[in-house]
Amino acid sequence: ETYDPNQDDLIYALYTSGRISTKYKGDWQYVKVEVRAKLPKGAGTWPAIWMLPTENYYGDWPASGEIDIMEHVGSNLNRVHSSVHNSTNYTELPNDQTSFINLEDVSDWHIYSMIWKEDEINFFVDEQPILTYNNTGNGSELWPFDQKFHLVLNLAIGGTWGGEIDPAIFPVDLIVDYVRIYKQKCF
Numbered sequence: 555e556t557y558d559p560n561q562d563d564l565i566y567a568l569y570t571s572g573r574i575s576t577k578y579k580g581d582w583q584y585v586k587v588e589v590r591a592k593l594p595k596g597a598g599t600w601p602a603i604w605m606l607p608t609e610n611y612y613g614d615w616p617a618s619g620e621i622d623i624m625e626h627v628g629s630n631l632n633r634v635h636s637s638v639h640n641s642t643n644y645t646e647l648p649n650d651q652t653s654f655i656n657l658e659d660v661s662d663w664h665i666y667s668m669i670w671k672e673d674e675i676n677f678f679v680d681e682q683p684i685l686t687y688n689n690t691g692n693g694s695e696l697w698p699f700d701q702k703f704h705l706v707l708n709l710a711i712g713g714t715w716g717g718e719i720d721p722a723i724f725p726v727d728l729i730v731d732y733v734r735i736y737k738q739k740c741f
Contacts, residue, residue, distance in 0.1 A: 569598075569719060573708030581608040581702040586736040587623060588667040593660040594709065596723030599628035600716030603666050605703040612694045612701075616644035619698035623677060624666040629717050632657045636668070636677035636684045642695045653677070653685035663731065669741055675699065705733070 557567040589603050602625045607618040620639040627633070637652035657664065657679065669676045677684040689697045709728040712719050 567712075568721075569711040571708060571710040571713070573706055575704060575706050577606075577608055577704040579704075580735065581704045582735060582737075583700070583702045584670055584672055584738045586667065586669045586734075586738075586741045587705065588665060588732075588734040588736070589623070589707070590663055590665045590731040591624075592663055592727075592729040592731075593626050593634075594723075594726035594728060595628055595631060595661055596720055596726055597629040598712050598716055598719030598723065599626075599726055600710040600713055601626050601728040602706070602708050602710070604706050604708075605668075606706060607698070608702045608704050612641070612698045615639075617641040617694070617698065618701070619703075620644075621668065621670065621675065621699070621703060623668045624679070625715075626660055627715055627717070628723070632660050634660065634664075634666070634679055634684075638675060638687045638699070640694075640696055640698055651685075651687060655679050655682065655684050670699065671738065672700070705735070707733070 556565045557570050558565055593601050603623040605621040610618040612618040616639045622635065622637040625635045633654050633656050635652060635654045637647055643651050665680050667678045673689045675687045707730060710716050
């Protein structure tokens with residue numbers, strides 16, 4: 555679709571993105587998140603399953619953190635990333651804060667999950683471990699993950715990481731079968 559936010563016949567973008575957020579409807583601390591989904595293929599797609607702090611206790615992004623359960627960039631087909639961001643490391647992430655797995659086909663059903671505890675965050679795809687990020691006890695600059703976060707599911711088109719869009723890919727979908735949130739006593 556064309557995006558003309560002012561309805562003045564000036565097109566600001568040829569594509570729009572969409573997201574669903576649980577902010578103030580579902581906010582958790584120390585949980586397991588499990589999402590079964592099929593990801594879109596194609597240059598310019600950037601689907602993500604991620605969490606943001608509900609109240610930004612330590613300040614605006616990235617100081618209060620971000621938990622990326624799954625990100626996929628369509629121009630790098632079948633590589634799925636998991637990451638955490640904080641005020642110390644938020645763009646060029648060190649190896650202890652990001653990792654990836656190559657899947658056979660992201661458009662098949664896969665389960666993307668994360669277990670967040672007081673001392674570590676673990677990421678999985680189809681129960682295969684991808685990344686463990688540990689709380690080293692060195693403060694909120696590295697571990698702002700001691701507050702409530704909410705879940706975001708989105709399909710971005712283009713953007714800084716999504717990159718150049720191939721118009722031939724449309725229509726594309728991020729298809730979600732289910733989202734499950736488990737309290738810590740359940741895992």
